[in-house]
Amino acid sequence: MARSTLTKKPKPFLTWSLGPVLAVDCQTPVLKPTQETPSKPLKLSKRSNNHKTSISTAKKGLLSPSHKMHKLNLEVSPHRAVSAVRLMRIEFGGAFADLLNEKGKGSGDNEMGYVERTLGFRTRDLDDRDLRLVTDIVGGTIRWRRYLDHLIGSLCHDECMFRSMEPLLLQILRIGFYEIVKLNMPPYAVVDENVKLAKVALRPGAGNVVNGILRKLVLVKENNSLPLPKLEGDSRAQARALATLYSHPVWMVRRWTKYIGQEEAIQLMMWNNSDPSFSLRANAAKGITRDDLVMRLNSLKVPHEVSLHLDDFVRVKIGLQNVIRAGLLKEGLCSVQDESAGLVVSVVDPQPGEDIIDCCAAPGGKTLYMASRLRGKGKVHAIDINKGRLRILKETAKLQKVDGVVDTIHADLRTFAENSPTKSGKVLLDAPCSGLGVLSKRADLRWNRRLEDMEQLKNLQDELLDAASTFVSSGGVLIYSTCSIDPEENEDRVEAFLVRHPEFRIDPVNRYVPSDFVTKQGFYFSDPVKHSIDGAFAARLVRAL
Ligand SMILES: C[S@@+](CC[C@H](N)C(=O)[O-])C[C@H]1O[C@@H](n2cnc3c(N)ncnc32)[C@H](O)[C@@H]1O
Structure with a gap:
């Protein structure tokens, strides 16, 4: 990745979970209806919790659905209560961090419902400003989690206090730390508000803990002596320090340092920590x-x-x-739709009248854009293993008036390829990948990815490439794409494929995308830091006649 000056990105306008209508990008989280149903209980399995916490209150509400709670609390700041509960749901309930909702205002009601069921009270309704604050706080607190936890741990009495801290208390502290350290909000107002929240949502003693630790933070910040690690020692120690300073998993820091060097790895992490556009x-x-x-x-x-x-x-x-x-x-x-995904479609270069097989199509961002470029003539055959995501693709195709040129096939590509004689001159494989190119949009993704996933993904990518290649007719083209910036998922997969399939050769993408996006080997690559869009990769592989 090339070095470039980071452009300051604007504040996000929203990030609420994308519903079907909006779910168009390859790394966009697609929520199944059950993920947002109010009845889903929080599973607080990670940290033991003997205190009065959200789960007991949530259970009360869940066990007696007819029992309506109307306790209105006008003291607690609504956006903080909502943020704390949202953070709990992301960490323990499988909710996504990126919160886009086409309902706009309705999303505030949903979130307040969760607050009521989890904390046992409502606050006043959220207005637009509150929703924006929730977006900022939730996204930022998740991105900066490692950094914030390091500070919180350092300012606790002892390691044990931090390790055994109850989940809701920790979320409230993370919010306070984020507001003070990263948003530079007036510290004493932040302390007061978070103390109030801890007292009301938990108990008075919890408020005292928040008060003590946040006040310590205010002091060390004022003295310019935040207890942060120094960038020193061997490469492992430096990676650990960077992982804390820029709040990423250590394995990612090590991997990027290896591939792009420390300075560029830092720039990439800064990009990932900035607000998405x-x-x-x-x-x-x-x-x-x-x-x-x-x-x-x-x-x-x-x-x-x-x-x-x-x-x-x-x-x-x-x-x-x-x-x-x-x-x-x-x-x-x-x-x-991110431009990085649009440029992958440019690499495919759909022309009216063509029959295109889209091998891993759902939720359909690229399918739908390709379909619109067919101008009503031709077909995109959209295959995906995930029925729910494929249904969303179908609905969106109807909505966007391209359903006439899209058909959907629910199948595992690998078995489908074994049993189908289908051939086409154009096949797109937008493979499942780590999503390391979209970490700025997917705030929580960095914490959900493990190094072990990379090996599994690479094997799957190889299998899917082999399967997709069976559909390509003589002289036809296979486009392999990911939304990853990792060479092991990109160039290395293509290289390995060409060894297994010498009947294919690389067709450089120069004719399809601006030269700035073309790598030395003739692949498409968007670099988040250099191009200020998500990271993505695509290769054109032509089968011999
Ligand atoms: C990166 S996403 C595709 C995004 C899509 N192309 C877009 O632009 O919206 C990868 C997709 O591969 C699908 N997938 C994973 N394994 C598969 C398999 N064995 N057969 C078919 N689809 C598979 C997943 O369900 C997922 O929808």
Whole structure:
């Protein structure tokens, strides 16, 4: 990855879990209905908890659904209560950190429902400002978790106190630390508010703990003596220090240091820790041009810039919430799609009349963009193993008026390839991958990925490449893509494939994407730091005649 100056990204307009209508990008979390059902209990298995905590209260609510709690607490700041509960649900309940919701305002009601069931009280309703604060606090607290925990651990009486801290208390402390250290908010207001939350949500003693530790933090911050590790010692020690300072898993730091060097690894981590930005794709299949979309954004007073690389794309700086409220996504007039994914479609270069096999298609970001570029002529055959995600793809295709050129096949690509004589001149394999290129958008992903996953993913990628290649007709092209920046999932997979399949050769992507995105080997690569979009990779592999 090339070195470049980091551009300061604008504040995110929203990050609420994407519903089907919005779920269009390859690393976009797609929520199954059950994941957001209010009845899902929190599983607080990681830390033992003998105190009065959320789980007991949550259970009370769950065991007697008819029992309505109306305890209204006007003291506690609503966005902090919601953030704390949201953080618990992300860490223990499998919820996603990226919280986009096409319902806009309705999302506040959902979140308050969780607060009521978990903490046993409601606060006043959330307004737009509260929702933005929840987005900032939840995203930031998750990104900076390792860094914040290091500080909290260092300022606790002893290691044991930190290790055995009850989960909700820890979330409240993380919020307070994040607000003071990273958001530079007025410290004493932050202390007061978080103490109040701990007292009401837990018990008075918990408020005292929050008070003591946050006050210590205020002091050390004022004295410029935050207890942070120094970048010194051997490579392992340095990786551990960097992992804390930039809040990433140690294995990622070691891997990036190995591949791109320490300085670039730091820049990448800084990018991953910055607020994500989003792009919108105008949906040509609905007769919407980019100019139309720009006019709509102007009338909604949403600041934006047209993409330098893709004719249908607009970068939105702030105010995506307004786009959602205005119904542009629900009506299928545009979709949220990163330019890095759009450029993969440029590498595929769909032409009207073509039959394209999309091997790992759901939730359909690339399928739908390819379909719109067919201009009503041809077909995209969308295969995926995940029925739920495929259903979302189908619904979105209808909404975006490309269902006439999309058909869906629910199958494991590997068995489907063994039993199907299907051939095509164009096959896309957008493989399951680590998602290491999209860590700025997926705040929690870095904590969910393990080094062991990489080996499993590489094996799966090889198997899927072999399967996808069986569909490619003589002279046809197989496009292999990921949203990873890891060479072992990208270049190395292509290299290994070419050894197994000497009948394929690399077709350089120069004709399809701007030269800035073309690697020496002729692959497409978007570098988050250099290009200010998500990281992605694609290779064109042509089968001999
Ligand atoms: C990176 S995502 C694809 C994203 C999609 N191309 C897009 O742009 O929205 C990878 C997909 O591969 C699917 N998948 C994983 N293993 C598979 C298999 N053995 N056969 C078919 N699909 C598989 C997953 O269900 C997932 O939807």
